[in-house]
Amino acid sequence: MSVLKKACGTAHKYGDHVDTDVIIPARYLASQDPKELASHCMEDIDKSFREKNRPGDIMVAGLNFGCGSSREHAPVAIRASGVSCVIAKSFARIFYRNSINIGLAILECPAASEGIDDGDKVSVDFDTGVIKDETKGTSYQAEPFPPFIRDMIAMGGLMASLKQQAEAGKSQN
Amino acid sequence: MSMTMTQKILARHAGLSEVHAGQLIQAKLDLVLANDITAPVSINEFSAAGFDKVFDKSRIALVMDHFTPNKDIKSATQCRQCRTFARKFDIEHFYDVGEMGIEHALLPEKGLVAPGEAIIGADSHTCTYGALGAFSTGVGSTDLGAAMAVGYTWFKVPAAIKVKITGHKRRYVSGKDVVLTLIGKIGVDGALYQSLEFCGEGLKELTMADRLTIANMAIEAGGKNGIFPVDDITREYLKGRAVRSWEPVEADSDAEYTSTLELNLDEIDCTVSWPHLPENTRSAREGRDVAIDQVLIGSCTNGRIEDMKAAAEIFKGRHLAKGVRGIIIPATQDVYRDCVRLGYAEIFLDAGCVISTSTCGPCLGGHMGCLAAGERCVSTTNRNFVGRMGHVESELYLASPAVAAASGIAGHIAHPEDIVSPEHECHGGGSASPAGTETSCLSEVK
Numbered sequence: 082m083s084v085l086k087k088a089c090g091t092a093h094k095y096g097d098h099v100d101t102d103v104i105i106p107a108r109y110l111a112s113q114d115p116k117e118l119a120s121h122c123m124e125d126i127d128k129s130f131r132e133k134n135r136p137g138d139i140m141v142a143g144l145n146f147g148c149g150s151s152r153e154h155a156p157v158a159i160r161a162s163g164v165s166c167v168i169a170k171s172f173a174r175i176f177y178r179n180s181i182n183i184g185l186a187i188l189e190c191p192a193a194s195e196g197i198d199d200g201d202k203v204s205v206d207f208d209t210g211v212i213k214d215e216t217k218g219t220s221y222q223a224e225p226f227p228p229f230i231r232d233m234i235a236m237g238g239l240m241a242s243l244k245q246q247a248e249a250g251k252s253q254n
Numbered sequence: 255m256s257m258t259m260t261q262k263i264l265a266r267h268a269g270l271s272e273v274h275a276g277q278l279i280q281a282k283l284d285l286v287l288a289n290d291i292t293a294p295v296s297i298n299e300f301s302a303a304g305f306d307k308v309f310d311k312s313r314i315a316l317v318m319d320h321f322t323p324n325k326d327i328k329s330a331t332q333c334r335q336c337r338t339f340a341r342k343f344d345i346e347h348f349y350d351v352g353e354m355g356i357e358h359a360l361l362p363e364k365g366l367v368a369p370g371e372a373i374i375g376a377d378s379h380t381c382t383y384g385a386l387g388a389f390s391t392g393v394g395s396t397d398l399g400a401a402m403a404v405g406y407t408w409f410k411v412p413a414a415i416k417v418k419i420t421g422h423k424r425r426y427v428s429g430k431d432v433v434l435t436l437i438g439k440i441g442v443d444g445a446l447y448q449s450l451e452f453c454g455e456g457l458k459e460l461t462m463a464d465r466l467t468i469a470n471m472a473i474e475a476g477g478k479n480g481i482f483p484v485d486d487i488t489r490e491y492l493k494g495r496a497v498r499s500w501e502p503v504e505a506d507s508d509a510e511y512t513s514t515l516e517l518n519l520d521e522i523d524c525t526v527s528w529p530h531l532p533e534n535t536r537s538a539r540e541g542r543d544v545a546i547d548q549v550l551i552g553s554c555t556n557g558r559i560e561d562m563k564a565a566a567e568i569f570k571g572r573h574l575a576k577g578v579r580g581i582i583i584p585a586t587q588d589v590y591r592d593c594v595r596l597g598y599a600e601i602f603l604d605a606g607c608v609i610s611t612s613t614c615g616p617c618l619g620g621h622m623g624c625l626a627a628g629e630r631c632v633s634t635t636n637r638n639f640v641g642r643m644g645h646v647e648s649e650l651y652l653a654s655p656a657v658a659a660a661s662g663i664a665g666h667i668a669h670p671e672d673i674v675s676p677e678h679e680c681h682g683g684g685s686a687s688p689a690g691t692e693t694s695c696l697s698e699v700k
Binding site: 098100102103106107108110111112113125126144145148149150151152153154156171173174175178179182183238239240241243244247 | 291292294295298299302303304305320321325326328329332375376377378380392393394395396397399400403404442443446447473476478531618619620637639640641642646
C-alpha cells in the first residue's frame with residue numbers, strides 16, 4: 082500500500098449519527114467480499130449513492146459517524162466504493178480504529194463538515210490536514226494523522242506493521 | 255497520580271505505574287473474543303499476515319451466535335471457517351450450536367470474564383463485562399486478528415464520566431430502564447471515546463443482570479466502556495464460576511472525571527426508546543396509541559434468566575393480543591434449560607409466544623423475526639436504527655422485558671401496570687415496593 086498523500090473528489094453529504102447498520106446492513110454480512118459489500122453501501126439511507134459516487138469522491142458527515150456495530154465491513158464497504166476520505170465532525174471510536182486498521186482515510190473537522198455542501202468539489206492534503214472546498218474557495222484545517230498512524234499506514238496497515246515488527250524482533254535475537 | 259477504575263486496569267495491563275487520559279499504550283489482554291460474523295474477517299487477516307500460531311489457546315473465545323443455526327449457505331460457510339480455525343489451533347473456548355449462547359450472556363455465565371481484566375471482542379457489545387469490574391471494549395476484526403496472534407493491542411486511555419446511582423428501584427423498573435434513561439439524558443454520543451464509571455449507594459439496588467444490561471449499552475452512548483465497582487453482588491455472582499484467579503481494582507477517591515451525573519432510581523419509570531435512536535426516550539405510559547405487530551424478548555442485552563422471569567411474570571395466565579407475534583429468545587442453553595425447568599417456557603407457550611434457540615438473529619435483522627415495511631416491534635434489544643430488524647420502513651421500540659411482555663398483551667406499547675393491576679399482582683407487593691422485597695409467584699432461580 083502506498084502512503085496516501087492527497088484526495089480530491091465530489092462531496093456526498095450526510096447528517097449526524099450515520100450508523101454502521103445503514104452503511105452496510107447486517108443482511109449482507111454473510112459476505113466478506115469488498116465488492117459485494119460496496120454494492121450495498123449506504124443503500125438504506127441513500128439509494129442514489131451507488132449511482133452518483135465516483136472513484137475518489139469524499140463523504141462528509143456530522144457527529145458520531147460510524148456509530149453502532151463494530152463490523153469492519155462498514156469501512157471496507159466505503160473504501161471498496163472508491164471513497165478516498167471521510168470527513169466528519171466526529172467518529173464513533175470503533176469505526177475510527179477500524180478505518181485506520183484497514184486503510185480508509187478519515188479526518189475530524191467540524192468546520193469543514195459545516196461548510197461543505199453536497200456536490201461541492203473537495204480536496205484534502207493528508208500531510209498537512211488542509212481541506213479545501215474548491216467550489217466555494219474556502220479552506221479548513223483538520224488535525225493530520227499522528228506519526229504512529231502514518232507509520233502504520235506506510236507499512237500497509239495494522240497487520241503488516243505487526244508482521245514487520247515481529248520479523249525485526251526475530252532478526253535481533 | 256490519581257486514576258479512574260478503567261485507567262488503573264489499563265495501567266496494570268500496560269505494565270505502567272500510571273497512565274493519563276489521552277495516552278497511547280500497549281496493553282496485554284486476558285481474553286479476546288469474536289463471533290461467526292467477525293471471526294472470519296479476523297481469521298483472513300490473521301492468515302494473510304502469515305501468522306501460524308495463536309498467543310494462547312485458552313484465552314481466545316469464538317462464539318457462533320449471530321446467524322446460527324445457520325440461516326443460509328453463506329453463513330454456514332462462515333461458521334465452517336471458524337470451526338476449521340478452532341480445530342487447527344485447538345481453541346479451548348469455541349462454542350458451536352448446542353453449547354453456544356449469545357456471546358455476552360455466555361462468557362460471564364461460563365466465568366470467562368473477571369474483575370480487573372482487560373478484554374477485547376470483535377463485537378461492539380463487548381463492553382458488557384464492565385458489569386463485573388473488567389475493562390472490556392469492542393474492536394474491529396483486524397484488531398482482533400492481530401490480538402489473536404500477539405495477545406496485546408493498543409489503546410488510547412479514555413477520560414471518564416462518573417454516573418452516581420442513588421435511590422430505590424421502583425416496581426417493574428430494571429437495568430434497561432436505567433440505561434435507556436441515561437442515554438436519553440446524555441445522547442448517543444454523550445460518552446464518545448470515554449468510560450462510564452458507575453458508583454453510588456444505589457448500586458446495591460442493581461442486580462448483576464441489571465448491571466450487565468447497563469454496561470452492555472454503554473456503547474449506545476458512544477462509550478468505550480461502562481464499568482461497575484466490585485462489591486458483594488459481584489463476588490456472589492463469581493463464586494464457583496470464575497475460571498481464572500482475579501484481583502479487583504478500585505478507582506482512586508480523587509480520580510478526575512470530565513463530568514459527574516446523578517441518576518436517582520426513585521425518578522426512573524419504565525422507559526422506551528422511540529425510533530430511530532436509543533436516545534429518543536419517553537415513558538412507557540406515552541405509547542398507548544402505538545399499535546404493534548411483534549414483541550421480541552432476548553439478545554445480549556436482555557436474554558438472561560432474570561429477563562425471562564420478568565417477562566414470565568407478566569405473561570402468566572395472559573395471552574398476546576390478536577395479531578401480535580411474540581418471540582422469546584433465551585440467550586444461552588442454560589437460560590433455555592432454566593426456562594423449561596422453572597415453568598417459564600410453558601407460560602410463554604400458553605401466552606402464544608414462540609421460544610427460539612439462542613441466537614442474535616433478529617436483533618440485527620439476520621433471521622428468526624425480521625420485520626416487513628410498516629411493521630412495529632417492541633424489542634428488548636439495544637439498537638433501533640433504521641432497518642436494524644428488517645425493512646427500512648419498519649419501526650423498533652427498545653424496552654425492558656416487562657414492558658415488552660405488557661405491550662404484547664395490550665397490542666400497543668404499555669406499562670406493566672396497565673396489564674397487572676395492583677390487586678391482581680401475584681407477588682403481593684405494591685407498585686412501589688422496593689426491589690428484592692416482593693415474593694414472586696414464580697419459582698426462584700436456583
